[in-house]
Amino acid sequence: MTTATEARPAAGASPTAGPMSHREILEALTGLLLGMFVAILSSTIVTNALPTILTDLNGGESAYTWVVTSTLLATTATTPIWGKLADLTSKKTLVQIALVIYVAGSALAGLSQNIGELIAARTIQGIGVGGLTALAQVIMAAMIAPRERGRYSGYLGAVFAVATVSGPLIGGVIVDTSWLGWRWCFYVGVPVAALALVVLQKTLHLPVVKRKVKIDYLGATLVTAAVSLLLIWVSLGGNEFAWASWQTALMVPGALVLGLLFVLVESRASEPIIPLALFRNRTVTLATVASLFVGVAMFGASVFLSQYFQIARGNSPTASGLMTLPMIGGLFLASTLSGKIITATGKWKRFLVAGAFLVTVGFALMGTARADTPYWHLALFMALIGVGLGMTMQNLVLAVQNTVKVSELGTSSSTVAFFRSLGGAVGVSALGAVLGHKVTDYLAEGFRAIGVTSTGGDSGSLPDLDALPAPVRTVVMDAYGHAAGDVFLVAAPFALLAFVAVLFIREVALRTSNAEPVPAPTPAAPAAASEVENGADPAPVRAPIVADEPRPVGVAAAPAPAAVSTLPRRTSRRPGRHEAGRHEATRRGARRKAEHDRP
Template structure:
């Protein structure tokens, strides 16, 4: 594909990613007010985030497997539609239960966009060139991440709009993304019978769900060391073992276990798990810190996180360009892990009255680290697999990152609720005030000055504590990235390799004598070779080559 063709297709993918990220981040600064308005507490706050991460985690491998079996364009459009409809439903929610349910459906669409965007890029672009285009995606992610909280804050602070419009504002962008994808995304697809591993998908979803429910409720509803803990943890382990057994026997497993024989796949997956814990933990609870520990408005909460987003934007873009130029990627992973660990450690020292410049430096380090690691871990894994496994490999890395995020938000949210409750209890006892209330998210403007000071101090200290837990997790990710062996990036894309192999198969089937005496190259294979991977007829030649190797009713996706 030519650079122009790639950029046209990439524009639709970037619009889709922008919608998904925007609709997720736009509620971050509005969430304290949303939960307060709907009468929820810290547990509901955590589950509004965790619900979408949970379904995103469970569905990501399934989307990846479907991408290896069916039209990628149709799947991307389907995931986008699911996401938008769920966003509209979330905007109509009248209680936290309904909101959490629609957020779970949102996660299904998020899982599709997260996996399929990387898969389509891998099919179109060689690993060596992919760094530059991944940088564009990283920049899109950064813009949506910084724009979301700002827009959400403004909407929430605007009396004639309100927080419900945070869920509606992404609809026009989604419609535009659907139109652009329909017009620009052209990928050949080989039609074959689809065998979806529903049993494996159900088992992994059940195992992860049970684990997250345990993490969320333990220490609050029941003790950490209790029979409920034994039942839930034991059940999660048994479901996980059953998943491994099913995957080892499935003809089309959603997570092919043979991929983990590759050292790089195993290490990048584990590193993504720990990066997910640190990354989501670092970003989800910042809005609570700025609004409840420093008394900022939702709009200002978004403005104050700009250093982190600027760091993410800068590092993802620059690292992508330099990886394309040099072919070296490991140094960026290691540097990113070091910066992420350092930034989280510094955030662990903050309090409600910490100078903002210190917070800005810490957040910038976290953003730089995330930007260097997030896309490049996927790149390292994609470089190690055959074209037919690109979907599975990409979704495996995304799966572990989402799993880490879900576990991180649940665990750190539980820690935050426990720590804040303890600090508030100590603070109120110190000023001679008896504690009352249901443990919900407080409205600082309604509190007496002494009580407000206690709550602000409690949230400042409590949020800092969770970063002290996240920093060692990022350190583990650093160790894992050091163990990854750097392999030179390939210079051909998955689509080119697949087309070349199918053309070779057709040639072999026709027989060498037939090929030698044929005056014109069949199936457009020669056209593709003559034009080169970036020639104007590359796409058409690729489609004809795939058509020759597929049934006559195959169609483009």
């Protein structure tokens, strides 16, 4: 297998320059951050618009879950593939392909005429989003040393926060503006993605590694099938069929069998989609577990915030987006400030521990939410969650990247993102099922209290509060408020499990370079006493032969070791005063010993 390397300098940097300046890195990251903005925007812009979209397309609570889950599932399934490709081919080309796929999915989502078409289009979007989210971390790791990466991970977190806060606001404004309509929630990201494509072409220049690409498609298919089957069971169980039914007897064992087959295939694949050897690294294993549970809590609970504000509290989509500002503000500040402090001090574990703890406390407190809970209470609880997520998400990836080989950055980063997305997909489905069951129970209880026998909720459609009479409207708002609080409370133990996993991660000093560590040469055997006594030079030490590898942009090449001849050398210099004295003393000692031994 041959490897051709074409190293191009980053914008504004010369090929022989040392580490890139702050300005040069920001120029190179501009298009990448725009792509990340688009990816997050596609996930958040739809949250406040979903009640309106599903009302227009006649969708119910299960459809609400699957419009979100389909994107997360596609992101989950394709993230490891994008990460593996990043280790094998051009990262820049991959980002551009991911953007094109995202644009196609967005256009199709805007043209959807029913729930099925919308879910399919969102799946295509998820494939593109998987590439953008995985490759953003990989490219940053290829350009920036771990010690400096915390600062720029903070910028990535800030972009995440801005996209998260602007998404619901933009979606709410679009839905509330009658002449636009909800379809523009999907069209609005297209021009931003096109701009990102142009900027990426001009500013992002990375080493291009060309070698034979071998993707483990069987492993990717098996893990997708296992997760999909599990999510279908969680989403439909209790609604379409009973939990104790023949469908459950088929789906649950089927998902387990597919999971075991996936592990077997990965253990034998030459280029596995998720290398099992990575999990021999304690940091990778614990960070992956923590990412899984953070994903369950973060995606699973936060997705239903807009539904809580719109149905339980009767707010408009725009107002619902504004009400999530405390969480987004906490995320923005925590990710930015923690990144700068990590770069300055090199200490990162304290932020992981504090962040996971705050996420746990925040979700536990949000479990007390009801339809009439004072907003300032909710604002404080959401701020705690935002601060915790800001200190946790990016730093879990940083911890993993700091402990693996440079050649494994793509695979390891995508593995963490894979399990976070997997946790999100499972969380949205599982907590969506919890929400649906709780709403049904609380509605039945509330209607019995006011003497109403027909709930009108058997169709599974989301309620239109404006069309309900006052007593029924109050019951519906109370039911959704109480059910949302239960969802947050269920999410808290998952955050607690992430906190426990983080506690056991061992802190390793951040590397100051992206270069692979070179093993120290084996010291030569001591020269013979006679050679030293006669003033001979010790045997030269051969420098280790290191194969040429593409050097990450911004990392200065290490100076080549000086050539050392292996031929005998003639010593032409005259011995110094100390050397001459030492040799003379040695000769006198030898003469005295010879005279003593003479018979």
